[in-house]
Amino acid sequence: MDKIITVDIAKCLACKSCEIACALAHSQSGVLEEATNEEPKPQKRVTVEPAAEFGVPIQCRHCESAPCIRICPTGAIQRLDEQSPVLVDAELCIGCKLCMLICPFGLLQIGTEGRAVIKCDMCIERMHTGRGPACVEACPTKALRLVTIEEITKAKRKEASEKLINSK
Amino acid sequence: MDSKQRSGDKAAQEMLECMFEAGIENAWDRLQEQEPQCGFGKLGICCRNCSMGPCRIDPFEEGPQRGICGATADTIAARNLVRMIAAGAAAHSDHGRDIAHTFKIAAGADNGDYMIKDEAKLKEVAARYGIETKDRDIKQIAGELSEVILSEFGKQAGTLTSAASYAPAARQKVWNQMGITPRSIDREIVEIMHRTHIGVGSDYKNLVKQGLRACLSDGWGGSLIATELSDILFGSPVPIRFGANLGVLEPGQVNIVVHGHEPSLSDIIVGVSQKPELLKTAKEKGAEGINIAGICCTANEILMRHGIPVAGNFLQQELAIMTGAVDVMLVDVQCIMPALGSLCNCFHTKLITTSPKCKIEGAEHIEFSEERAVQVAGEIIKVAVENFTRRKGAVNIPKARESGIAGFTTENTFYALGGRFRGSYRPLNDAVISGRLRGAAGVIGCNNPKQVHDSCHIAMIKELIKNDVLVVSTGCGALAAGKAGLMRPDAAAKYCGDGLAEICETVGIPPVLHVGSCVDNSRILTILANMVSEGGLGEDISDLPVAGAAPEWMSEKAVSIGMYFVASGVYTVIAEPLPIQGAKNLTKYLTSEIERDVGGKWAFERDPIKAAGMMIEHIERKRDALGINKKAERKLYDMEDRRALTF
Numbered sequence: 166m167d168k169i170i171t172v173d174i175a176k177c178l179a180c181k182s183c184e185i186a187c188a189l190a191h192s193q194s195g196v197l198e199e200a201t202n203e204e205p206k207p208q209k210r211v212t213v214e215p216a217a218e219f220g221v222p223i224q225c226r227h228c229e230s231a232p233c234i235r236i237c238p239t240g241a242i243q244r245l246d247e248q249s250p251v252l253v254d255a256e257l258c259i260g261c262k263l264c265m266l267i268c269p270f271g272l273l274q275i276g277t278e279g280r281a282v283i284k285c286d287m288c289i290e291r292m293h294t295g296r297g298p299a300c301v302e303a304c305p306t307k308a309l310r311l312v313t314i315e316e317i318t319k320a321k322r323k324e325a326s327e328k329l330i331n332s333k
Numbered sequence: 334m335d336s337k338q339r340s341g342d343k344a345a346q347e348m349l350e351c352m353f354e355a356g357i358e359n360a361w362d363r364l365q366e367q368e369p370q371c372g373f374g375k376l377g378i379c380c381r382n383c384s385m386g387p388c389r390i391d392p393f394e395e396g397p398q399r400g401i402c403g404a405t406a407d408t409i410a411a412r413n414l415v416r417m418i419a420a421g422a423a424a425h426s427d428h429g430r431d432i433a434h435t436f437k438i439a440a441g442a443d444n445g446d447y448m449i450k451d452e453a454k455l456k457e458v459a460a461r462y463g464i465e466t467k468d469r470d471i472k473q474i475a476g477e478l479s480e481v482i483l484s485e486f487g488k489q490a491g492t493l494t495s496a497a498s499y500a501p502a503a504r505q506k507v508w509n510q511m512g513i514t515p516r517s518i519d520r521e522i523v524e525i526m527h528r529t530h531i532g533v534g535s536d537y538k539n540l541v542k543q544g545l546r547a548c549l550s551d552g553w554g555g556s557l558i559a560t561e562l563s564d565i566l567f568g569s570p571v572p573i574r575f576g577a578n579l580g581v582l583e584p585g586q587v588n589i590v591v592h593g594h595e596p597s598l599s600d601i602i603v604g605v606s607q608k609p610e611l612l613k614t615a616k617e618k619g620a621e622g623i624n625i626a627g628i629c630c631t632a633n634e635i636l637m638r639h640g641i642p643v644a645g646n647f648l649q650q651e652l653a654i655m656t657g658a659v660d661v662m663l664v665d666v667q668c669i670m671p672a673l674g675s676l677c678n679c680f681h682t683k684l685i686t687t688s689p690k691c692k693i694e695g696a697e698h699i700e701f702s703e704e705r706a707v708q709v710a711g712e713i714i715k716v717a718v719e720n721f722t723r724r725k726g727a728v729n730i731p732k733a734r735e736s737g738i739a740g741f742t743t744e745n746t747f748y749a750l751g752g753r754f755r756g757s758y759r760p761l762n763d764a765v766i767s768g769r770l771r772g773a774a775g776v777i778g779c780n781n782p783k784q785v786h787d788s789c790h791i792a793m794i795k796e797l798i799k800n801d802v803l804v805v806s807t808g809c810g811a812l813a814a815g816k817a818g819l820m821r822p823d824a825a826a827k828y829c830g831d832g833l834a835e836i837c838e839t840v841g842i843p844p845v846l847h848v849g850s851c852v853d854n855s856r857i858l859t860i861l862a863n864m865v866s867e868g869g870l871g872e873d874i875s876d877l878p879v880a881g882a883a884p885e886w887m888s889e890k891a892v893s894i895g896m897y898f899v900a901s902g903v904y905t906v907i908a909e910p911l912p913i914q915g916a917k918n919l920t921k922y923l924t925s926e927i928e929r930d931v932g933g934k935w936a937f938e939r940d941p942i943k944a945a946g947m948m949i950e951h952i953e954r955k956r957d958a959l960g961i962n963k964k965a966e967r968k969l970y971d972m973e974d975r976r977a978l979t980f
Contacts, residue, residue, distance in 0.1 A: 176393050178372025213369055220369030305373070306391050 166229070166248055167313045170287075170301060172222055176308035177213070179220025184209045186303030187224075190288055205277040210285040211300050222300065222309060225272045225285035227251045233264035233273065241282070250287035258282050340648070341788030342816055344579040344733035348652035351729060357679060359651045360670065364782045376915030377410035383531040392915045404535060410916035411537035412529040414892070415544035417912075419525040421893030422547045424667055425852050426486070426518045426555025427690075428595055429562070433482050435597050435703045436562045440475035446601060446706035449475050450568040454744075458561045461498040475565075482558055488517035496553040499858070501865045503873035504901060508549065511930055513542055513900065515550035522547055537919045545900045545931065552897030557855035563634065567600045570637040570740035570849070572842075577815040579649065580734030581642035582658045586624040587615050587721045589714065590644050590653055593665035594850065596634035598687055598701050598710065599627070602663070603639050605710040615718045623714065628653060629668050630808060630850035637740040637849055645816070646787070646809035647887075648780040654682050658728035661717035665701070666691045668779070668888065681723045685713060737820025739847035741805075743859040746846060758867035765878060766869055766961050769832035772952035773803045775857045775898070776845075777810045778883030778891050784908060787813040789884035789941040794819055796945035798844040801830035802952060805860070808851040810885070819845045854894050857881075858901060871959055875902025875932025878955040880948035882906045884941050895935065899923075902932035904951045906944045910937035 185197075192200035192207035200207050211224035227250045233242045234251060241257035242264055244250070258281035265273045265282065276283035288298040296302065301309045334353045336346040339361045352359050373379040378390040380400050388400030390409060399405055404412075439447035449455055449471055456466040459478045466474055485494060493515040497505060508514040515521050525547050528534050564570070582588050589606065591599040605611070606623045615623050626644040627635055635641040644653050647668055653659055654673065659682045662673065666688050674695025677684045686692050687701035687709070699716070701709050747761045764770040774797050780786055790813035794804050798819075806814050814820055819828070825837030829844045837844050848856045861874045870877050881898045883891050886907050898905045913919050928934040938944040956962040970978075 178376070178392070179369030180371040180373050180389075215368040220372075305389050305396055306393055307395050 166227055166250065167315070168311050169227070169314065169317075170224065170298060171310050171312055171317065173308045173310070174219050174221055176306045177220050177222060178306055178308075179213050179215075180305065181213050182303045182305060183211050183222050183300035183309060184213060186299040187211045187285075190291065190299035191283075208274070208276060208283060210283060222304075223270065223272065224300065225251060225287075226270060227285075227287065232267045232269070236263045236267050238263070250289060251284070252286055252289070253282050253284055255279060255281040338785065339782070340786035341791060342578070342645075342649075342733070342786060342813075344731035344816075345645070345649055345652055345786055347731040347733070348579065348649075348655045348729075352652070352655055355655075357655065357676070358672075360648060360672070361782045363672070373915070375912055377413050377912035378406045378915035380404060380409040380412065382412065382529060385531075390915060402531060406916040407537040407919045408535040408540070410913040410919050411540040411544075414911060414913055414919075415525050415540050415547070416529055417889045417892045418544045418548050418896055419522045421888065421890040422518075422551035422555065423522050424890050425551045425559065425893065426522070428666070428852055429518075429555035429557075429559035430483075430486055431595055431597065432559050432562045432566065433479060433486075436475070436566055437479035437483065438703050439566055440472055440479045447566055447597075447703065449565060451565050454561070454569050455565045458565065462494055463498075482562070485554070485558070486518045487520070489520070491516065493517055493550055493554050495557050496549060499557065499862060500553055500901070501862050501873055503865075504862075504875075507873070507875075507902070507931060508900075511542070511545070513546040513549060513931075515546050515554060518550045518554045521550040537916070538922060541919070541922065541927075544896060548893045548896040549900050551893045552855055552858055552901065556852040557858070559852040560849070560855045563596055563852075564742070567596055567634075567638050569744060570742055571745060572738050573637065573640040573740040575636045575640050575737060575739050575815065576642035577645075577735045577737060577812065578733045579644055579653060579656060579731045581624075581626050581644055582653070582656055582728075582730045583621070583624040584658060584728050584730055585621040587618075587620045587622070587714075587717050588624050588626065588659050588661075589717045590626050590628055590659050590662045591631045591635070591664075592628040592650055592662055593669055593688075593691075594630045594634075594667045594852075595665050596631065596638075597703060598663075598665060598706065599625075599631045599635050600638065601706045601710045602713065603635055603641055605707055606714055608711075611711070611714050611718065614715070615721070618718055618722050620718065620721050623718070629812075630852070631665065633739075633808065633811060633847075633850035633853070637847065640739075643812055643815065646780055646812035648782060648786045651676055654680055656728055656730045657681070657724065657726065658730050660720045660724070661685055661713065663687065663713060664691065664693070664696075667890070669693065681720060681725050683716060683720050685716065687713075733816075735816050735818045735821075737815040737818070737847070738822065738843055739811075739815065739820065741842075741846040741848050743848075743856045743863060746842075746848070747860070747863070758863050762864060762867045762869050764832075764836055765864075768956075768961070768963075769801065769836060770803055771801045771832075771949065771956065772878030772880070773805065774879060774948055774952075775805050775807070775854070775881040775903075776814075776884065777807045777851070777854060777857075777881070777894065778886040778907075779809050779888050780813075781885045781887040781909060783887075784885045784939070786885075787816065789908060789939075790814060791817045791819070793882060793884050793941035793945045794845055795828055796942050797948065798829045798833055800945075800949050801832040802949060803833060803836075804845045805848050805857055806845055807847075807849050807853050807857070810883070811845075811847045811849075813885075814845045815847065819843065820847055851890060851894065854898075858897075861901070861903070870961075873902055873932065876955065876959060877902075878952040878959070880904045880906065880951050882944060882948060884908045884944060899927065899933035899935055900931050904933055904936070904948070906936045906938055906947055908937070908939045908941070908944070911935065 188207040188209040336349040632643040684696040
């Protein structure tokens, strides 16, 4: 996966707009006023966790060597190709919760519909239409961003080399 | 769950442990559930005033800097802030209006449930309103006063009479120059709602100006009216002993906890509860008696007039029910958590609402009316007695119980300082001038689960009295101090600096004076006005070496109170910042520049010791400005000196 979601914790105001946008993106109607009345209730895949005085939005990291994929006994958790996010096939999921136990970030949960596991899918359907993940789009302070690994490492390299020069 | 991280109060800690073990949620748990809280709300930069929005301003200046209508962070935060003031001023003033209605009923009745109890104060207040009192019948005076006061609320022209007749002349000049002298009460609140509607003003200073005007109509108007008329109706308080904390609940008695704000019903309940026929019924049901205890400001109203014990402050309302010993929790208005409704389902406790303004899901509603006060009170007490027999299992009442002295007022306190012989504010002012007292501070306000319950009040008060600053307190802050033993006269020797200890011991007062409920913050205003008129400490309230604080505030009423102290010239420090910090210019104005306009300003500091330090520093600056900051030599007076004294 080239692109990942990053968080600038200093900029997160814990307004939870990302949580609402995420649930909405995974609702049947996609319309806020209708989604609140839907059954099962739309569920969010990102949560803003309290940590000291900060709020930290956290969602699936889509690990390259994903332990959830390796442990899943039915092959329900999988990647479609090298560039694909880690996805759950609800039809195959038996709800054994092994993936929930092994995920180092605690980012999988049981869905209300069919009791299959749900997780962040990087808004794969939206991505097909050229839009970014709903959480990133909804963030009013741009604390959440969708960036390529190259962009991040390049920025870091630049910062590090400037530090080297300035530290003389 | 570490209960010590939630409350500094022993009884509260005990009940918090019980709730945790029983798996019953409370405000602290719900705060945790709410965390992290939305930063836009905290910073005051979310506007929901029209349906083009909601709009939010990015405080990091990367995203939008204007709402759809063009409102900036300063405009939005100022609008939100003055709307908070409108709500706070409305709550206090509506309380005042209710008392004024009761007062009118009392004035017109020959043998009603309410009577004029303090005729001297009636005449004093009538004189302030320009009503002739000489050779007139008490009921005539009361009748005229009630008409005049009721018309103050909706007056269309002129100046709010109490603002002009109670405040020092120099202070009124400041208000007039700034154009913030209140015209009436309701009008100032309505004008806030108008001005904050889409497309009216955007100048944040001009918005704040109307906030100042409305809060003055609260402090020197609605709240002051509530205080003065309550004294006339229910009797002016005199120093009285009271018991405090959950330990005042009696396992063998019918316990009625009155909670809320207005004294109209609770004062009657106190009297009716001791009627022989009701006590007889209670005994027949197996109870030893009928015990009334208070929570929040209703508690303050009846404890200062009748010595009725107080079960706790704001954050203890759920904990009181957890004891299983409360047969009825009787509520009227303000600061009543909706959570009580579902909590009472877990216990035999009946929650009874009484005001048409306040109905709560899960509560039984027995509507109170001033015309049938005694009758309604009797009905409610019967429900409580009946419910006593439905108690489930053993009660769980914490042992913690303190005692203290309450009932200090503008009229009695500082006269008490001078004794009968020379009763005036002179001894107080002299004590400040001589430096035995550095100054005075009002430590008031609510509880907030964001602070360790009570601990900020207590830490701040201890730091102040240690530094010879006399503390006056109201509301839930006063109840915190009472529960911690700071309102016992012997607290002086234990916690005070030498100067304050000497004064407290000589006169026999505690170092923290309980001056009433949250509308009674108006007593602090009139105390300050009296200090000014006594002379020697400047011409205006803003010259006095005093400061105010609300170290655990949470309500909109507290915002109105804080703002009217600032507008009256008092430096005011609060813990949780006002929700304005996303607006840089507005924040700078309220915490600094506004001092040039009105003499007072806001400061935000969560650490109570640091906050107390800021208050003392401010008091010292005022003492320097007055030129009284030299330690005076103690002088033996000879006869000539004595003759020169003008008492």
